[in-house]
Amino acid sequence: MSKKSIYEQLKHLFDPENIAVIGASNNKMKWGYIVPANILAGGYNGGLYPVNPHDEVILERKVYRSVKEVPAEIDLAVVTVPAPAVKGVIQECVEKGVKTCIVISGGFSETGEEGTKLEREVTEILRKNEMRLVGPNTMGVYSASCSLHALMPPVRPVAGKIGFAAQSGNLGTQMLSLGKALGVGFSRFVCIGNEADLKCADYIECFAEDPATEVILLYIEGIKDARHFIEVVSRTTPKKPVVVMKAGKTDAGAKAARSHSAALAADEAIFNGVLKQTGMIEADTTEEMLDIAKAFAATPLPKGNRVGVLTWGGGWGVVTADALAKHGLELVELPEDTLKRLDEILPPYWSRGNPVDLVGTLDLSKHFACLEIIANCPVVDAVITLGTMGATSSFQSFVLEGPAAEELSQIKPRVITSEFLQQLMATDEAYRNEVMRLMSETDKPIIAVSFPTSGAITPMLARQSEVVIYPSPERGAKTLAALYEYRRFLDRQKVGV
């Protein structure tokens, strides 16, 4: 075993100075072409050395017959040769002194007995050296710090604070894509693959120490060394939140997981015990993975469960009240002096309660004033604002880009004036700044809910590394409950319970 920490070992993986691609190809339908092309297109600035015994030039770079001939120290080898050839390649990597490798190739333990034997043989070779291996049967790795896109699909994630390890390449890379559309950023991503060498727990241990990672996100189907996993997670959660989606919890799901990743799925009851013991935060659905992770990355934690709600319309307030109650959050009664301050802003017939109903008020300064009063109210631990932030840009894009835009521009007199549009464009930016200022000043989370009334995700919605917006009150409330759950875990840790 190496004496270096996992984090130090995986620096070679996430911040390589030189990469060799073994099995590089000029055939554009082959991963040996697509993966290095993704690396170059993604803006990686280190050395990239194609290796294959036949070609002279690939991707405008000199090709080497063996990794051992490459005239540089190699931090990372990306291996795309067919499974039977992997053993020899890894042997050469070890002899060359390569630090880490990603074995993209499938055909190992996921295919049956013979593949399992092959995988074991490959892992045996590693032990002779300090080389660490990602996969095999992996879609690869992303790292923001050096803009490394060693990935099969051409995903270009947003750089951010979330470290993400996934036991499914499709699911993982599609989360990165969704994150891109929403502006949710990642520091690192690794498709775990078959875990021949590096296990899920190793990536968690690395992310825990990694200064670039503030939130850890996991998609797990099964855990290979449960005791070690629990130990590592338990050490991590007091420092950084770990959000986990566990698939294969039902019999049907576990069966599907076995055929997919050959991982042993944990029983639901056992896994619930693990959650409780370790303080991991569970995402119940794939949508909740990003919902929750992005909030951990962007907002403060609530100090309690008392929520103030600002709403533009009554119905959404009712739905939010239900959602909060469902998740153990309190729609707190606002004290009289807070109501009095709101009286000065809202029309006389406002309901004088929580949710604070803006009763359709269009005046943005009134929105801001109400938001500030609620956020500063001492009995409020967190704020949900409904149909306000982001709503105007949705509306704008509906008007500007929707099929109605043409009709609207033809009718006389025009319903929508250009001043109105300009006003809308400025509104979202102002809202965003106001929410960021209030979160910073009050140290309370402000969760926005905006209804996706347009096909396009607007620029506002697509920058959720700084503020978070949910497409429904139910998802906003569930997320807030997750933040609060982690907060309570931290509080228990502090008092040593």
Add this chain to the structure above:
Amino acid sequence: MSKKSIYEQLKHLFDPENIAVIGASNNKMKWGYIVPANILAGGYNGGLYPVNPHDEVILERKVYRSVKEVPAEIDLAVVTVPAPAVKGVIQECVEKGVKTCIVISGGFSETGEEGTKLEREVTEILRKNEMRLVGPNTMGVYSASCSLHALMPPVRPVAGKIGFAAQSGNLGTQMLSLGKALGVGFSRFVCIGNEADLKCADYIECFAEDPATEVILLYIEGIKDARHFIEVVSRTTPKKPVVVMKAGKTDAGAKAARSHSAALAADEAIFNGVLKQTGMIEADTTEEMLDIAKAFAATPLPKGNRVGVLTWGGGWGVVTADALAKHGLELVELPEDTLKRLDEILPPYWSRGNPVDLVGTLDLSKHFACLEIIANCPVVDAVITLGTMGATSSFQSFVLEGPAAEELSQIKPRVITSEFLQQLMATDEAYRNEVMRLMSETDKPIIAVSFPTSGAITPMLARQSEVVIYPSPERGAKTLAALYEYRRFLDRQKVGV
């Protein structure tokens, strides 16, 4: 009481030949301007008569001092005058013989005792005639058949088969907007308002008889005459599915509902009893409202709970297996002859099970062949297809429109060729046609799940009146469970249980 059916009475509301706008205005910030402007912009072709005592011309139309002076029979009066003036206006409408009216104005029972008294007085006037009243305190009405947009917000819904009654204007009209973005169509929409005259049950009764409406969608906070409501719904559900979102089920939610709509919220247990008794299908969240309604409008009902799953990647298959199990659906074991037919298409190492994993196969003809085999398998009642239909257009838009597009076009050699892009564009249309053909031939629902990897909803995704696509397997599975629940209800009705 009128001897005409509610449907016949509300023909004047949903298909008016002449509309009067009472309280019409030239002030663009007033509803008296915005609502008739929306009506005109929406393409309504009937007569529109502004009424107000001061102006000569509004929206390029002659203004009348009173509705009684309008030289035409009025089917629908849209009333935007302040609450205290409504009584006089309604009196004049009754004298004129107006058939229906929408009272946009607020300031009635939702504001307290005095407003309640005023509302009762207005309703008393109606009784002298056959005039029916929507609201007061309503955002208005949409009707596809005559392109009527008598609405406060400038929403331009897609025409379709869903009749929608909502006890919240904001929530209701934002659902219409979301429907527009997704291509989910509505036949009628009504914001129920205070239910001074027409109640939720009346709209259901109307939609039940309305040939343009095939699916009924409700957003309810409280029910005013529960016995009548139950009776009407019970008569309706054997003919048309009724999808309902019930807000105000928790104490906090009920309290918020009281302050919002003055409606008496039903206890959760009672409402669950109503659901069971009436065969309504519940949407648990606001997102599920459209999720479920659009499926009822686009796909056949499953005859049983046995599901075949086609997936492009393993991880999503595992998540789907879990979601199906959670909702009582069976990931059915495929018979040997079906597996053999799939053997002919898939690579030798495929998992020979359900989910049928395409193992990343790019060849579209293989997707179609697998989909056809699964859909035609006699033990399969419904199909979920993951990451296939819609995925290519998401990918395309990621490449064409995403921030990566520019980078990709600059790198050499190009990863993405233009032939590849053209291929992608054709793919979604082919997929759509194939799914429609298979649903028609097999009479089984095919539910697609495609992951929103791009900010833009693609043209493919934006036409969900014909095929349905969900952003997660969990939402697809939940929807399928709702379709099956309704199917079982119908089956019980048939055998008289």
